[in-house]
Amino acid sequence: MRQCLIGLIPVLLALSGCAAQHALVAASAAPADAPAKTLTIIARKYHFTPKEIVVKRGTLVRLTLKSEDVTHGFALKSAGINVKLPPGQTVEVTFYASQRGEEGFACSNFCGIGHLAMDGRIIVQ
Numbered sequence: 001m002r003q004c005l006i007g008l009i010p011v012l013l014a015l016s017g018c019a020a021q022h023a024l025v026a027a028s029a030a031p032a033d034a035p036a037k038t039l040t041i042i043a044r045k046y047h048f049t050p051k052e053i054v055v056k057r058g059t060l061v062r063l064t065l066k067s068e069d070v071t072h073g074f075a076l077k078s079a080g081i082n083v084k085l086p087p088g089q090t091v092e093v094t095f096y097a098s099q100r101g102e103e104g105f106a107c108s109n110f111c112g113i114g115h116l117a118m119d120g121r122i123i124v125q
């Protein structure tokens with residue numbers, strides 16, 4: 001019986017909505033009057049520059065992404081974003097900083113030996 005109750009805990013947490021809260025979410029969740037901020041991230045083997053960005057809660061973030069060498073990717077799971085970054089092109093993604101916290105992003109297109117370490121984070125204050 002005790003085993004059964006312990007097994008229920010994750011189910012109850014999921015039902016209460018805790019598991020669905022993210023610092024960054026899809027742009028469609030932003031209110032129409034949310035202030036927008038545009039930032040640029042450059043991708044190059046095997047790092048993003050900057051690797052860490054800080055935004056204010058309630059901001060609609062427009063991220064301009066550019067690769068300077070090979071095709072990289074940019075994945076920001078919580079906001080449902082996963083795009084390819086062909087070299088020499090500019091790719092724009094938009095998402096909403098809904099609450100304080102942080103989310104990691106990563107290269108999502110295999111680009112060589114350092115690929116798995118190519119990541120960064122976005123902090124919402």
Ligand SMILES: [Cu+2]
Pocket residue numbers: 072073107108109110111112114115116118
């Ligand atoms: Cu990569």
